[in-house]
Amino acid sequence: MQTAIQKIGDTSLLVTPDGKPIPHKDAEQPTLHIMPKLYIPYSDIGLGNITLFGASVLPFGKNGEQGKDFINILPEDVRLTHPVPNIRFVIAGTSDRRMGWEIPIDPNRPPQQIQLLWWVETSTEDRIIEHYFDLEFELTQQGNVFSMASLNFAVGEEPRAVSFIDPRDVSEASTRNDPSYQIGYLDDRVIIRQSNQIRSCAWSDLGLEEFENAVYLRDTEPVATFKTHLEEFASDACIEMPAHVLKEAISRAKTIADSQEEFWFGEKQYEHCPGLQHICQWWNNNAPNPEYRRAVNIYLWVRVEDDSEYWAGWYECPNIEIGTLSPDRCAKVGQHIIVEFLQGHGSYTPIGRNGFMVWGVDGEPFWDVGAPLDQADEAYYGHGMLKGFSERFPMAWEQLQSFGVNSAYQDVSKLNFNILEVPDLDDLDESSYIQQPND
Incomplete structure (x- = not known):
């Protein structure tokens, strides 16, 4: 099933191509949906050259000055795939789920920060990407799911939740000109920092189900x-x-x-x-x-x-x-x-x-x-x-x-042709008097 975002006034609604709303589906309790996403525009870097070796959250009330403050949330069976049409994006999931994973949270004491650690082997060097998301949570009546995927909606106004291996690959479409967005080098590492407010929604608002078993043009005959x-x-x-x-x-x-x-x-x-x-x-x-x-x-x-x-x-x-x-x-x-x-x-x-x-x-x-x-x-x-x-x-x-x-x-x-009245052919080059279709 394919979906699209339909604007109704100042509200966005996820619909099928024929305009019908997606059936409502939500989490039973407040949930944080982790969906690491890496942009790789280089043909010589494949899935075998990429590793997500770290995913952790900084609990409420911690300052993060000590590494022990962070809590590991990386699944043991983490998998990297190309589950979306744009093959330049790599997304982390698990053995039974392509589009990320989830953890329960207390909306009154939510995590303050998500940290993602990527390892990428290029043709010339190995590179580590450290990506930090400072988060604010807003629980709405729309649902119980706080999703990193929601930050990538086209109608959003804050930086998208995408990691990059080179600052030169970043465009305004990703940063959305947010002055707090930072990306740069520290020694041999790429450091990315951004701040986002995540508003809760329902699972069905995210449109992720279609990607779990999607067939792409590269899979057809x-x-x-x-x-x-x-x-x-x-x-x-x-x-x-x-x-x-x-x-x-x-x-x-x-x-x-x-x-x-x-x-x-x-x-x-x-x-x-x-x-x-x-x-x-x-x-x-x-x-x-x-x-x-x-x-x-x-x-x-x-x-x-x-x-x-x-x-x-x-x-x-x-x-x-x-x-x-x-x-x-x-x-x-x-x-x-x-x-x-x-x-x-x-x-x-x-x-x-x-x-x-x-x-x-x-x-x-x-x-x-x-x-x-x-x-x-x-x-x-x-x-x-x-x-x-x-x-x-x-x-x-x-x-x-x-x-x-x-x-x-x-x-x-x-086909209709223009029949040209041609003067003395000696005065013309061949291309000027060849009969041309009327198109």
Whole structure:
């Protein structure tokens, strides 16, 4: 089951993709949920190179000046896995639970601090990460669970509960510009200190159950053709996009220099990505409804296995059912891909202090984002989906590469061509008079 966070006024509610609230589930007594999470953006560091060798809490009333003040809470059967879609995150759990573990607490005398100790072997050195969380607890009527996972909600305002092996890997998305957040080196160790207020909630508010037995794209067996849900797939789009349009957009996105991306990221200008501009220009020239020819960004949905689901083009987003998209803002490419077209940054509307709505080209909501509007650049994800498409969806990319051979991706009889009136050919280079599709 996939879940999402829905904003209702100033309140957040965990819902299924069809908008239904998650059934309520809570702990019987006040509980602290420990969920160590480490960010590893380096391909040469695997699970075998990482050890969580310490997890302890500082009891209420202790000053922590002596190591004996800390109480060990590290399970004997601690395990490290990649239980979330983003494989760059490592999460500690146990032999029968992937997403952390729990300990009972007295909410009137709760732990003052959590200490996590990581050991990471890199290609050049071994590194120790010491991560300290100074905590304040607020017991609410929502539930009895105080969870480190709740600190990572997109709608939060305090630093996220994530450890790093290098201070250079830390972004504002993790620190949330909290002035109390500190990370730096002490000899050969990385020291991280942060302060958080944890508000209690119910287990069902955290949405962790879906990760315990989740299947990810890396676990699937992609297929080249489909036999089921063909009508539903066709109903999700109002027009067929020639495969070469998407191929060209992907190619343009892949050629962008890192320095250019750094500039776009800093200036919130990913809408200038030539891949996005290319594919959106095709829609703005060809969309059946002229009123919807205002695309600036996209979202990709891709069939992988012969089942009823699309995989999201962005790796952190949940799957959705085939046949549930808004066809008036979508184009299909072959049997595998739906391109959904969105309006740009100028159309976003604020939701409270820390949220905004993204709109489709049809004027209907696409989704709401739990971040301040002035920090937003949703085109970052559109560009990223194009740039990473061939690696994330190799089978769909292989089918796109068959353009001109596979009839599922090209029907020449359906293409309109501009027949140009060409002057004396001696005055022109060859590229200026080749007949081009009207795309």
